[in-house]
Amino acid sequence: MNKNCIIAGVGGQGILTIAAIIDIAAIKHNLFVKQAEVHGMSQRGGAVESHIRISDSEIFSDLIPSGQADCIIATEPLEALRYVPFLKKNGMIISAQKPFINCDNYPEEEKLFSELKNYSSIIVDAEKLALQNGSIKATNTVILGAAAPFLDIPETLFAEAISHFFAAKGKQIVSMNISAFNDGLAYSKKN
Amino acid sequence: MDKELLLGAEAVGLAAIDAGISGVYAYPGTPSTEITEYIQHSPIAREKNIRSNWTANEKTAYEAALGMSYAGKRALVCMKHVGLNVAADAFMNSAITGCNGGMVILVADDPSMHSSQNEQDTRMYGKFAYLPVLEPSNQQEIYNLVRFGFNMSEQTELPVLVRITTRLSHSRAIVVRNNEKTQNILNPAQKKSDWILLPANARKNYAQLLSKQDILLELSESSSVNSIVDTSGDIGVIACGIAYNYAMEIKQMKSKEFGVLKISQYPLPLKKIKSFIDSYSTILVAEEGYPIYEELLPAYFPGTTFKGRLTGDLPRMGELNPQIIAHALAVDLGEKNTASEIVIPRPPSLCKGCGHRDLFTELNSILKDYTQQHVFSDIGCYTLGALPPFDTISTCVDMGASVTMAKGAADAGLHPAIAVIGDSTFTHSGMTGLLDAVNDKNHITIIISDNSTTAMTGGQDSAGTGKIAEICKGIGVDENHIKTLIPHKKHFEHNCAIIKEEIEYKGVSVIISQRECVQTAVRKKKQQKK
Structure with missing residues (x-):
């Protein structure tokens, strides 16, 4: 088993939270993990990405070779589209619906979504589902939930990983995130 | 032993702790920063009383590490690739002195210049100094080779260079630890001729360094990582x-x-x-x-x-x-999706509410009235003043160069000669240049955009916090021309008037444009809540 996954977003959106929870779940599943991330200059509102590789055998490259990603998980649609050259021919895009616009020439949303439709994609209104669970801060856990069916890790391990990751923030935050995750998961299964 | 999912940088920190270092010395620099941060936040390191505060720059870091090695203890010094340029004098000569306690120099290179001005290859420095270089390929090997590097350093009595790159430093993988080693006891070097590089000693020591090359080669030949x-x-x-x-x-x-x-x-x-x-x-x-x-x-x-x-x-x-x-290798990886044509680049930008923004707005407004509109700048978040909507700065070369380039341009007759430098960069390498300007009575305006942190690398402590005005006064800047401003919309008119006045002053003036970094401020608030 091996899964390659690109997490994409804008510096400050918290893509490393998504990455960290997948890491924990994968380790709980006794898999090898490699996760390359971006620090430094791009964190200031620039495009950021993380390559996650999970496998039951040794992983060599920290970077996913182009055309080899099983999925792209994005916190906003333009960043989802940025990494399609990494996506396998039958790969999956899971993206939050709401654009993050911090540049003047952001593409027209209609064009953006019509291009995304050229791929197998799940576009989730993560912010709405997060708010329904009590806080916009759970947006990334909704996205993770929507991506979970494509990662080959048992769903229960994600719940454990979320509990582990948010443990220091208290029970309420943990249960809110688990519920947000489940909503993302349900949305993904329905679509 | 324990398994941990660690960044390459963190694996360096953990290895150094387990190798029994008594201190880590470093100035923040992407992609090396997380090494020292890992040690600073490690409960084990705290328990072991491992020295880990940030230093003023890479040269002071290097020399302090060498001093710790002289005293017989193990020391780690780490920096980004261009940091070794700053420490190069100490580095080259430490090959001639050799070391006493184990000393590892960890340099993190940045090929592709993700966060740097060049992509120099530190292995070249290793050759230049005739020192051994270790270049791990993954996070576990980083751990193993940093541990090995300390042993090798004590065995060969030479500092050992470990080179990693951005991709390795900022990628996580599972690392398995080894037994911890206790710290060395205080055991200062005794042979003075090793350490006093008078020409007569230096010649002997250099010959000794050259004679060690065969040993280093033999170690490479038998090494399991080759x-x-x-x-x-x-x-x-x-x-x-x-x-x-x-x-x-x-x-x-x-x-x-x-x-x-x-x-x-x-x-x-x-x-x-x-x-x-x-x-x-x-x-x-x-x-x-x-x-x-x-x-x-x-x-x-x-x-x-x-x-x-x-x-x-x-x-x-x-x-x-x-x-x-x-x-x-002529291997076909198969077809891949073509990049979308509507995807535009999304470059980084200054944060909303950042004081640098207000400073650049002020400068742009002032410079409109001058024929010459040059702003010498430096390395930090404020380098983003090069991008729209500001387009304010004219140069960014190396740490501290804003002050000295403005000085040289003023010598050539350029007016205004304005430097914009951050507080941390100023104490790193700007202070000495300011002394040159004071001694030459240059007609320049040095703006220290002081956010009281080392922001670009993630908000590390800045060596000069709370001391910037005193430092400038001590260097000899007339205190009537050290002005402190708060860069904010509501002070716009006032700030522009002061900056303009100082530009027109025929001498060295320093303007401290002072407002806390928004990122640091938010983090502090969060911590207070806890």
Whole structure:
């Protein structure tokens, strides 16, 4: 088993939270993990990405070779589209619906979504589902939930990983995130 | 022992703690910052009383580490690649003194210049100083080689250079720890001639360094991290550092036959290379950085064809990746999706509410009235003043250069001669240049955009916090021309008037444009809530 996954977003959106929870779940599943991330200059509102590789055998490259990603998980649609050259021919895009616009020439949303439709994609209104669970801060856990069916890790391990990751923030935050995750998961299964 | 998912940088920190260091010395710099942060936040390091505060710059860090080694204890000094330029004087001469307690110099290079001004290859510095270089290929090997580096340093009585790159430093993998070593006892060096580099001593010591080269070569030849991994196929790859991962990735993915010689320790093991390349007529030299050995190998082995960055089989610049290696080995990775045409670049920008923004707005407004509109700037978040909507700054070269370049331009007759430098960069390398300007009574305006932190690297403590005005006064700037402003919309008119006045003052003036970094402020608030 091996899964390659690109997490994409804008510096400050918290893509490393998504990455960290997948890491924990994968380790709980006794898999090898490699996760390359971006620090430094791009964190200031620039495009950021993380390559996650999970496998039951040794992983060599920290970077996913182009055309080899099983999925792209994005916190906003333009960043989802940025990494399609990494996506396998039958790969999956899971993206939050709401654009993050911090540049003047952001593409027209209609064009953006019509291009995304050229791929197998799940576009989730993560912010709405997060708010329904009590806080916009759970947006990334909704996205993770929507991506979970494509990662080959048992769903229960994600719940454990979320509990582990948010443990220091208290029970309420943990249960809110688990519920947000489940909503993302349900949305993904329905679509 | 314990398994942990660690960044390469964190693996360095953990290895150094376990190797029994008594101190880490560093100035923040991407991609090396997380090493020192890991040690600063480690409960074990705190328990062991490992010294870990940030230093003023890489040179002070290097020399303090050398001093700790002189005293018989183990020391780690770490920096980004260009930081070694700052510490180069100490570095080169520490090869001549040698060391006492184990000393590892960890340098994190940034090929592809993700967060840097150049992509210099630190392995070149290793050759330059005749010091051994270790170049791990993955996070576990980082842990192992940093541990090994300390032992090797004590065995050879030489500082050992460990080179990692951005991709390794900022990538996580599982690392398994080894037994901890206790710290060395205080045991200062006794032989003065080793440490007093008067020419007569230096000549002897240099001869000794040269005589150690055979030992270093022997260590490389017998090293388990330099190994012939595969001898199949009709092309061989000499895979240095992280390039090994990419070669193995391609091999695993496509079951392709080609030879692999993994190199993670220098000087280059020539005997091992000979036995590897004897089976091939063509060798691909895959180096993450400069084609240092690709250039040298043909002279050692004239009968073999070497391919790599110099022959165009690999790109001449930038970091390697699996597809680059695949291409050089004529391996087809299959079709891939074409990039979308509507995707636009999304460059970084200054945060909303950042004081640098207000400063640049003020400067743009003032400079409209001048024919010459040059702002000498420096390394930090405020370098983003180069981008729209500001386009304010004219230069960014190296740490501290804003002050000295403004000085030189003023010497040439340029007015206004304005420097914009951050507080941390000022104490790193700007202070000495300011003294030159004061001594020459230059007509310049130094703006210290003081956010009381080292912001670009993630908000580390800044050496001059709360002391900037006093430092400038101490250097000799007239205190009537040290002005402190708060960069904010509501002070716009006032600030512009003051800056303009100081630009017109025929001497050295310093304007401290002071507002806390928004990122640091938010973090502090969060911590207070807890």
